[in-house]
Amino acid sequence: MAQKPSIPKGTRxxxxxxxxxxxxxxxxxxxxxxxxxxxxxxxxxxxxSSTLMGKYGEEGDRLIFKILNSGDYLSKVDNxxxxxxxxxxxxPYISEKALRYDLTxxxxxxxxxxxxxxxxxxxxxxxQPVWRADRPQKGRFREFYQCDADVVGxxxxxxxxxxxxxxxxxxxxxxxxxxxxxxxxRKILSGIAEVIGAQDKLIDFTVALDxxxxxxxxxxKEEMLGKGIPQSGIDKLQPLFSLSGDFGAQVTELKSxxxxxxxxxxxxxxxEFINKGIEALGLKTATLQLxxxxxxxxxxxxxxxxxxxxxxxxKMGSIGGGGRYDDLTGIFGLKDMSGVGISFGLDRIALVxxxxxxxxxxxxxxxxxxxxxxxxxxxxxxxxxxxxxxxNDISAxxxxxxxxxxxxxxxxxxxxxxxxxxxGESELADNTYTLKNMASSAxxxxxxxxxxxALK
RNA sequence: GUGGUUGUAGCUCAGCUGGUUAGAGCGUCGGUUUGUGGUACCGAAAGUCGCCGGUUCGAACCCGGUCUUCCACCCCA
Numbered sequence: 001m002a003q004k005p006s007i008p009k010g011t012r013x014x015x016x017x018x019x020x021x022x023x024x025x026x027x028x029x030x031x032x033x034x035x036x037x038x039x040x041x042x043x044x045x046x047x048x049s050s051t052l053m054g055k056y057g058e059e060g061d062r063l064i065f066k067i068l069n070s071g072d073y074l075s076k077v078d079n080x081x082x083x084x085x086x087x088x089x090x091x092p093y094i095s096e097k098a099l100r101y102d103l104t105x106x107x108x109x110x111x112x113x114x115x116x117x118x119x120x121x122x123x124x125x126x127x128q129p130v131w132r133a134d135r136p137q138k139g140r141f142r143e144f145y146q147c148d149a150d151v152v153g154x155x156x157x158x159x160x161x162x163x164x165x166x167x168x169x170x171x172x173x174x175x176x177x178x179x180x181x182x183x184x185x186r187k188i189l190s191g192i193a194e195v196i197g198a199q200d201k202l203i204d205f206t207v208a209l210d211x212x213x214x215x216x217x218x219x220x221k222e223e224m225l226g227k228g229i230p231q232s233g234i235d236k237l238q239p240l241f242s243l244s245g246d247f248g249a250q251v252t253e254l255k256s257x258x259x260x261x262x263x264x265x266x267x268x269x270x271x272e273f274i275n276k277g278i279e280a281l282g283l284k285t286a287t288l289q290l291x292x293x294x295x296x297x298x299x300x301x302x303x304x305x306x307x308x309x310x311x312x313x314x315k316m317g318s319i320g321g322g323g324r325y326d327d328l329t330g331i332f333g334l335k336d337m338s339g340v341g342i343s344f345g346l347d348r349i350a351l352v353x354x355x356x357x358x359x360x361x362x363x364x365x366x367x368x369x370x371x372x373x374x375x376x377x378x379x380x381x382x383x384x385x386x387x388x389x390x391x392n393d394i395s396a397x398x399x400x401x402x403x404x405x406x407x408x409x410x411x412x413x414x415x416x417x418x419x420x421x422x423x424g425e426s427e428l429a430d431n432t433y434t435l436k437n438m439a440s441s442a443x444x445x446x447x448x449x450x451x452x453x454a455l456k
Numbered sequence: 457g458u459g460g461u462u463g464u465a466g467c468u469c470a471g472c473u474g475g476u477u478a479g480a481g482c483g484u485c486g487g488u489u490u491g492u493g494g495u496a497c498c499g500a501a502a503g504u505c506g507c508c509g510g511u512u513c514g515a516a517c518c519c520g521g522u523c524u525u526c527c528a529c530c531c532c533a
Contacts, residue, residue, distance in 0.1 A: 006524080059457095059530075059531055062457070063531080063532090102533090130533085132531095132532080134531075135530095140531095145533090146533065147533095319533070321532080343533065345533030346533085348533055349533090374491070405492055407493095408492085409494090410493055410494080412493070413493045414493090414494090420493085422491070422492075434491095434492095438494085441494095
């Protein structure tokens with residue numbers, strides 16, 4: 001055998017069973033999106049580099065897949081950068097396009113570009129692959145699908161309420177019960193930073209706070225101190241580390257911490273509105289949980305921040321995330337356009353469903369009936385019947401070769417084909433069909449009309 | 457990007473401190489007399505031991521590099 005071919009790091013092939021399972025998730029999400037009034041759009045898999053670069057922070061820029069220019073791309077390069085081997089300066093000269101890194105920034109570009117054709121508020125969903133030059137791990141790929149729903153052009157907090165409901169609806173429909181929808185608000189984080197005198201260190205502060213459940217209270221304090229946050233401020237955080245109780249109790253605690261911060265108080269108000277809405281409307285299987293340490297999220301979030309964690313006991317990074325960004329389109333020149341949205345990580349959801357064995361057994365993409373091949377004349381009779389079955393929306397096929405029946409049955413078995421039809425010498429003479437149910441082994445010899453109704 | 461880890465037939469894995477023709481189970485293919493599968497029995501094919509280089513009389517095994525896998529950072533879906 002020759003050298004085995006392979007695919008790039010962090011990419012995968014999907015076999016028919018995989019595709020069937022993924023399609024099941026896609027269609028569940030898609031139908032929920034549409035039920036909530038979202039409309040689909042699609043954008044190109046690659047954008048101009050200038051559209052993407054600088055939108056995800058320094059880290060993000062590094063993870064964007066750049067596309068090499070065509071032609072003699074080195075001829076345009078400034079000798080200085082070339083000879084210095086200065087990659088970051090050289091890149092813009094040799095790469096003008098890049099694969100999309102997420103669906104939100106291309107969406108912002110889309111909104112600005114098509115602002116005159118769009119009726120606001122605009123609710124769109126988008127299900128497409130994205131690419132990141134990340135180092136792969138489990139549940140972490142270089143090519144994966146995001147399923148995004150966003151609304152632009154409305155400041156209403158009802159949108160946030162709806163997104164919580166949407167998460168609940170999708171995961172309930174997928175049978176993935178017990179997910180936790182964590183919610184926080186960027187304004188609360190800013191407020192806390194303000195109160196402890198670290199407003200200029202918001203990022204450092206949130207990054208440290210985010211690690212609370214991972215490295216513990218002491219280490220978090222150490223890190224904050226190391227980043228130059230005053231001890232007096234850290235002391236004020238004490239109540240934060242011991243936040244407990246239900247949503248209401250935590251909010252009360254927060255209020256006392258954030259008394260002096262206008263922004264913080266606003267964040268709390270928003271949070272309370274969302275929680276009140278969800279309490280009144282109810283969730284089917286998910287839980288909404290306030291998580292003040294939830295600080296992840298891209299630089300552009302300005303209000304609510306969401307993240308969805310798989311049910312307890314499943315080791316997997318977040319399976320969804322999102323939030324409110326007041327000025328996303330601002331970077332492309334369209335001001336005062338608030339957006340809020342969420343994303344589902346299809347690939348991780350698939351892994352979780354697989355692990356918990358939650359895929360319905362009925363997910364298959366096999367044909368319903370296979371005709372055994374007994375020879376040329378029998379084959380012709382079979383093909384005629386198959387034609388009629390297909391016209392009746394029944395998937396059917398003829399085993400192409402006249403092999404031993406044992407082999408043909410084996411094949412049908414392995415492909416999980418539920419029914420087999422035999423058209424041999426006697427059936428040919430009588431103009432009948434022997435239909436066998438592979439699961440029960442029962443078989444009967446019937447006419448074409450009966451065959452059709454039996455398989456419908 | 458940093459540190460670690462993995463890689464042997466299609467799949468899951470054995471292979472003792474380097475020693476002669478690298479094994480098993482499952483799967484695949486063929487057969488158990490030619491119209492009936494998922495069971496049983498018999499038989500066969502299939503591996504430049506991830507790739508490149510080095511050490512050695514000799515390497516799947518030791519060393520270096522590289523790719524891949526997974527893990528921890530980082531970041532995220």
